[in-house]
Amino acid sequence: MRKADITRKTAETDISLNLDLDGTGVYDVKTGVGFFDHMLDQLSRHSLIDLTLRASGDTHIDDHHTVEDCGIAIGQALTRALGDKKGIRRYGSFHLAMDDALVRTALDLSARPFLIWNVPFPTQKIGSFDTELVREFFQALSTHGGITLHVDLIHGVNSHHIAEAAFKSVARALREAVEPDPRSTGLPSTKGML
Numbered sequence: 001m002r003k004a005d006i007t008r009k010t011a012e013t014d015i016s017l018n019l020d021l022d023g024t025g026v027y028d029v030k031t032g033v034g035f036f037d038h039m040l041d042q043l044s045r046h047s048l049i050d051l052t053l054r055a056s057g058d059t060h061i062d063d064h065h066t067v068e069d070c071g072i073a074i075g076q077a078l079t080r081a082l083g084d085k086k087g088i089r090r091y092g093s094f095h096l097a098m099d100d101a102l103v104r105t106a107l108d109l110s111a112r113p114f115l116i117w118n119v120p121f122p123t124q125k126i127g128s129f130d131t132e133l134v135r136e137f138f139q140a141l142s143t144h145g146g147i148t149l150h151v152d153l154i155h156g157v158n159s160h161h162i163a164e165a166a167f168k169s170v171a172r173a174l175r176e177a178v179e180p181d182p183r184s185t186g187l188p189s190t191k192g193m194l
């Protein structure tokens with residue numbers, strides 16, 4: 001059963017989530033940050049990872065803690081659901097086009113977190129959402145999910161399209177990486193552990 005439940009409560013946020021790696025992309029996300037909910041819906045739908053998430057946070061200050069802590073919790077859930085990682089593909093990559101935006105993602109479920117983020121936004125806001133928080137989410141996801149994650153914007157002029165293409169591109173790469181490899185039942189590493 002490649003599932004995980006995470007509860008994370010701090011002085012800034014209160015998060016609970018359920019994640020199923022072998023789902024169909026069913027999502028039920030409520031964070032109090034509308035645009036971010038939309039992005040997490042995309043992450044779930046296009047990775048085919050079922051995600052139920054509830055978050056409340058100090059959004060009267062700004063959205064930073066809620067977005068970052070959701071990244072932490074989802075990363076922790078991925079790590080728990082993957083278990084020993086035997087039989088997975090481990091690597092994933094995807095080029096995703098969305099209107100003017102083209103985003104390339106490559107990732108490795110290596111347990112060695114590292115983020116390369118080359119995704120400049122032409123605006124500081126998408127509605128009321130700070131575009132810098134997109135990177136903060138993926139930094140937290142990478143760190144707590146043990147993911148080497150490279151995300152590059154190849155083209156793009158619309159900030160909404162760029163952000164959505166990034167989430168969808170990561171989702172499709174993640175879908176590939178967590179999938180069982182029908183040709184392998186062992187650990188996808190010569191080290192003997194991941």
